[in-house]
Amino acid sequence: MEGNQLFPVFIKLNELHTVVIGGGPVGLEKLTAILGNSTQAKVTVIAKEIIDELKEFTLAFPLVEIKQKSFEPHDLNGANIVVAATNDNVLNVEIREAAKLRGLLVNVADKPELCDFYLGSIVQKGDLKIAISTNGKSPTIAKRLKEVLNESIPEELDTTLQQMNSLRNSLQGDFSDKVKKLNEVTEILTRDLK
Numbered sequence: 001m002e003g004n005q006l007f008p009v010f011i012k013l014n015e016l017h018t019v020v021i022g023g024g025p026v027g028l029e030k031l032t033a034i035l036g037n038s039t040q041a042k043v044t045v046i047a048k049e050i051i052d053e054l055k056e057f058t059l060a061f062p063l064v065e066i067k068q069k070s071f072e073p074h075d076l077n078g079a080n081i082v083v084a085a086t087n088d089n090v091l092n093v094e095i096r097e098a099a100k101l102r103g104l105l106v107n108v109a110d111k112p113e114l115c116d117f118y119l120g121s122i123v124q125k126g127d128l129k130i131a132i133s134t135n136g137k138s139p140t141i142a143k144r145l146k147e148v149l150n151e152s153i154p155e156e157l158d159t160t161l162q163q164m165n166s167l168r169n170s171l172q173g174d175f176s177d178k179v180k181k182l183n184e185v186t187e188i189l190t191r192d193l194k
């Protein structure tokens with residue numbers, strides 16, 4: 001496929017049901033990414049064996065349910081999003097097929113060819129989130145870029161966001177008047193670019 005075909009979106013995992021299959025270090029890594037962004041995410045973890053670190057990590061998240069069992073396709077009934085992180089490549093393909101049969105989007109950790117979507121590297125400053133992808137070319141660069149942006153974006157940007165939200169809610173007039181005002185007061189942010 002020519003070029004980068006990925007379309008970034010921001011998913012309300014707190015309003016959806018995510019099923020994670022696999023309870024090893026990679027399962028824990030993906031679960032950490034999910035809950036690090038969406039502490040209210042409703043997640044079911046399914047795995048034959050689950051490492052202690054994963055069990056301990058999930059203690060802080062009451063909406064996470066752990067089911068220690070072999071994967072069966074009906075485990076995806078009622079799911080909205082599927083993340084597979086097993087050490088069995090045949091099973092990973094079966095999980096993908098079970099997800100497709102149910103019309104679900106699936107991520108198979110570290111297996112780009114089996115993914116409908118990739119996890120991104122995420123910069124977080126309060127309400128601001130920036131998701132980075134390298135089209136699968138180098139997750140390490142995504143992670144490094146996250147570190148650079150985390151350092152260079154000031155913490156105060158979140159204060160600015162909150163103030164802008166108050167202003168946005170208080171503005172009177174028609175839509176184009178409001179847009180004009182919001183653009184005027186933020187013009188300073190791009191002054192150095194001109």
Ligand SMILES: C[C@@]1(CC(=O)O)C2=NC(=C\c3[nH]c(c(CCC(=O)O)c3CC(=O)O)Cc3[nH]c(c(CC(=O)O)c3CCC(=O)O)/C=C3\N/C(=C\2)[C@@H](CCC(=O)O)[C@]3(C)CC(=O)O)/[C@H]1CCC(=O)O
Binds near residue numbers: 108109112121
């Ligand atoms: C961003 C991040 C999000 C997250 O996972 O939370 C993420 N990987 C992260 C880290 C990371 N992953 C790997 C390393 C080791 C170094 C290396 O191999 O490069 C490191 C670096 C480290 O850990 O330091 C191994 C690896 N990853 C993939 C493959 C397979 C392949 O490339 O073919 C292999 C080789 C496996 C093997 O050799 O067997 C594939 C994928 N990894 C993705 C996401 C998706 C593409 C994202 C994009 O478009 O850039 C994609 C396609 C699918 C997916 O898994 O969603 C997270 C950064 C978290 C942070 O911000 O700190």
Ligand SMILES: NC(=O)c1ccc[n+]([C@@H]2O[C@H](COP(=O)([O-])OP(=O)(O)OC[C@H]3O[C@@H](n4cnc5c(N)ncnc54)[C@H](O)[C@@H]3O)[C@@H](O)[C@H]2O)c1
Binds near residue numbers: 046085087109
């Ligand atoms: N650990 C790493 O740093 C790393 C890095 C790159 C790629 N990988 C690959 O990612 C995959 C997962 O890695 P890991 O270290 O988490 O592996 P792991 O072996 O520690 O964990 C695999 C998990 O899958 C579960 N599982 C296997 N078959 C199952 C079944 N039928 N039903 C339910 N659960 C089942 C296991 O119980 C276990 O919880 C592996 O393919 C590995 O090669 C791992």
